[in-house]
Amino acid sequence: MKNSCFKYIIVGAGTSGLHLIKSISEDKFFREKKILLIDKSLENNEEKCYSFWEKGKGKWDKIITKSWSNGYFISKDHLINLDLKDYKYKMIKSIDFHKYVKKCISSHNNIEFIKDDVINIRKENNQVIVVGNKTNYICDHVFDSRIPNDISLNNHISIKQHFKGWIIKTDVPKFDSKTFTIMDYRIRDIDKTAFTYILPISNKKALVEYTYFTKELVDSKEYDLKLKKYIKNILKINNYSIINEEYGVIPMTNYPFFNHTKDRITKIGTAGGWVKPSTGYSFKNSERNSKKIVGQLKKGVTLIKIKSKLKYYHMDKIFLDVLEKNNWFGEKLFSLLFRNNTTNKIFEFLDEKSNFFSELKIIKSLFSIHFIKSFLRHLFTGLKAN
Numbered sequence: 001m002k003n004s005c006f007k008y009i010i011v012g013a014g015t016s017g018l019h020l021i022k023s024i025s026e027d028k029f030f031r032e033k034k035i036l037l038i039d040k041s042l043e044n045n046e047e048k049c050y051s052f053w054e055k056g057k058g059k060w061d062k063i064i065t066k067s068w069s070n071g072y073f074i075s076k077d078h079l080i081n082l083d084l085k086d087y088k089y090k091m092i093k094s095i096d097f098h099k100y101v102k103k104c105i106s107s108h109n110n111i112e113f114i115k116d117d118v119i120n121i122r123k124e125n126n127q128v129i130v131v132g133n134k135t136n137y138i139c140d141h142v143f144d145s146r147i148p149n150d151i152s153l154n155n156h157i158s159i160k161q162h163f164k165g166w167i168i169k170t171d172v173p174k175f176d177s178k179t180f181t182i183m184d185y186r187i188r189d190i191d192k193t194a195f196t197y198i199l200p201i202s203n204k205k206a207l208v209e210y211t212y213f214t215k216e217l218v219d220s221k222e223y224d225l226k227l228k229k230y231i232k233n234i235l236k237i238n239n240y241s242i243i244n245e246e247y248g249v250i251p252m253t254n255y256p257f258f259n260h261t262k263d264r265i266t267k268i269g270t271a272g273g274w275v276k277p278s279t280g281y282s283f284k285n286s287e288r289n290s291k292k293i294v295g296q297l298k299k300g301v302t303l304i305k306i307k308s309k310l311k312y313y314h315m316d317k318i319f320l321d322v323l324e325k326n327n328w329f330g331e332k333l334f335s336l337l338f339r340n341n342t343t344n345k346i347f348e349f350l351d352e353k354s355n356f357f358s359e360l361k362i363i364k365s366l367f368s369i370h371f372i373k374s375f376l377r378h379l380f381t382g383l384k385a386n
């Protein structure tokens with residue numbers, strides 16, 4: 001450590017921390033400013049597949065594993081072809097993302113990356129003290145991706161997206177590498193929102209992931225059972241090898257994480273509420289929010305809390321409420337969404353960039369007894385809570 005006083009400290013070199021440091025490193029404005037990135041681990045050996053959608057060319061195109069212009073949504077009664085038009089669905093391996101960002105920042109002398117376990121962060125006068133296991137660090141502003149220990153989800157709508165995925169390899173061509181499957185509900189427990197997600201990397205290799213959107217987690221054996229069943233009965237594959245396995249639990253909640261952001265201490269990533277409650281996606285949000293933060297830092301304004309517009313907050317809340325209260329209804333709900341709206345309108349809506357008319361169309365398309373009940377229940381409480 002050359003000096004433990006910094007302009008900015010980023011705690012956590014995970015998805016949000018790396019997006020933020022990358023955005024900062026790209027801007028000349030920060031060249032003279034000392035910045036510290038701290039993580040409790042310097043290694044990232046776990047290979048995860050991150051996916052996201054975006055229009056046309058993007059910032060990570062150099063390192064993406066694969067992208068798709070077409071997809072499927074499959075329910076028990078419908079097979080829907082998804083034409084992404086000007087969008088692309090992209091997959092990036094976490095290892096490639098980490099390596100790439102770390103390599104990019106390694107040439108910046110003003111940025112240090114160290115290993116330490118951050119135990120506490122507190123504000124003292126006009127500075128922030130970041131208390132690490134090894135030593136203390138001082139800065140003007142900290143960006144913190146640690147999830148607070150004291151959050152209580154009891155008074156909020158909250159389910160979990162939990163999944164296990166296998167990258168499987170076959171000897172003979174078995175996959176249509178041009179088309180991914182966002183959700184396939186043909187194998188599921190009747191009382192749960194659960195589906196298979198497939199990203200074919202080539203005609204002999206694919207990520208096959210079994211995903212639940214439920215209140216409670218399930219036993220590890222459940223995912224294995226479903227994956228085996230899907231591969232055998234739906235994909236009709238008998239011989240394959242598993243070359244990688246991933247497991248994840250992502251919160252899907254309307255908990256106001258952004259309220260943990262305080263003067264000089266900005267929460268980022270999951271801890272800052274950057275995970276879209278109704279989908280669990282956060283990769284692209286991390287890119288967008290990092291850009292917003294950089295813009296605000298350059299203007300020298302007090303950082304504003306990053307949160308969804310009220311209408312999207314409300315829609316997420318209703319969506320989660322339907323899934324929490326009538327978990328079996330998820331297949332029907334997503335089926336209504338994909339059957340009655342084009343994929344690009346759905347993506348615009350989920351990216352919170354839709355216009356009034358497409359929002360109205362989407363809401364109308366979801367009208368069903370459970371959706372209407374949740375809609376009415378939260379019409380007013382939703383407006384209050386944000």
Ligand SMILES: Cc1cc2nc3c(=O)[nH]c(=O)nc-3n(C[C@H](O)[C@H](O)[C@H](O)COP(=O)(O)OP(=O)(O)OC[C@H]3O[C@@H](n4cnc5c(N)ncnc54)[C@H](O)[C@@H]3O)c2cc1C
Pocket residue numbers: 011012013014015016017038039040041048049050051052116117118119145146246247248249250268269270271275280281282283284
């Ligand atoms: C297998 C898997 C697949 C996924 N697929 C997708 C996907 O396809 N699309 C998508 O959008 N999202 C996906 N996600 C979710 C996504 O990874 C998370 O939403 C995202 O990583 C959250 O970013 P974050 O920065 O908040 O947390 P993380 O990425 O978890 O980073 C937090 C970092 O903080 C560090 N840290 C924690 N505590 C301390 C401490 N006390 N001191 C120092 N450092 C600390 C950790 O070591 C870690 O590096 C997936 C998740 C998993 C597990």
